[in-house]
Amino acid sequence: MRAVVQRVSQSSVIADGVQTASIGRGLMVLVGITDADTQADADYLAGKIVRMRIFDDEAGVMNRSVADVGGDITIVSQFTLHASTAKGNRPSYIRAAHRDVAIPLYEYFLKAVERELGLGISAGIFGADMKVSLVNDGPVTIIIDSVLKE
Numbered sequence: 141m142r143a144v145v146q147r148v149s150q151s152s153v154i155a156d157g158v159q160t161a162s163i164g165r166g167l168m169v170l171v172g173i174t175d176a177d178t179q180a181d182a183d184y185l186a187g188k189i190v191r192m193r194i195f196d197d198e199a200g201v202m203n204r205s206v207a208d209v210g211g212d213i214t215i216v217s218q219f220t221l222h223a224s225t226a227k228g229n230r231p232s233y234i235r236a237a238h239r240d241v242a243i244p245l246y247e248y249f250l251k252a253v254e255r256e257l258g259l260g261i262s263a264g265i266f267g268a269d270m271k272v273s274l275v276n277d278g279p280v281t282i283i284i285d286s287v288l289k290e
Contacts, residue, residue, distance in 0.1 A: 141181045141286040142221045144170040151274035153264045161262030166211035168274045172221030173237040181286035186252035194280050216264035217246050
């Protein structure tokens with residue numbers, strides 16, 4: 141699994157013309173899933189995202205997590221995170237998981253993040269046409285791959 145984590149001052153998602161998410165301070169997480177990913181990958185990423193210290197403390201040092209600052213999280217599925225651009229000019233998405241694998245793992249990941257955070261989260265709709273808006277705070281953007289097990 142791959143996650144692009146962005147610290148935001150606000151974000152929202154409109155899926156198929158309906159707003160499905162709107163948060164203030166927190167994290168916007170784009171997540172891509174491959175056929176090889178498992179619930180262990182989802183658990184690893186969920187813990188890493190919720191505990192990652194990328195919010196400023198009173199000294200202006202990134203030393204607090206989204207949970208520490210009472211922030212919210214929005215998660216959006218994005219198969220294009222696993223695009224291969226090695227050949228030609230048209231990206232290949234062959235590494236992205238098929239719906240029968242990706243949907244259950246995406247739903248599991250949403251619940252894993254909620255468990256780690258101890259609060260509900262907001263999300264986009266898997267496979268929907270989505271319009272994502274955000275104000276990246278910092279900017280702070282971090283890419284995490286579960287395979288590397290940093």
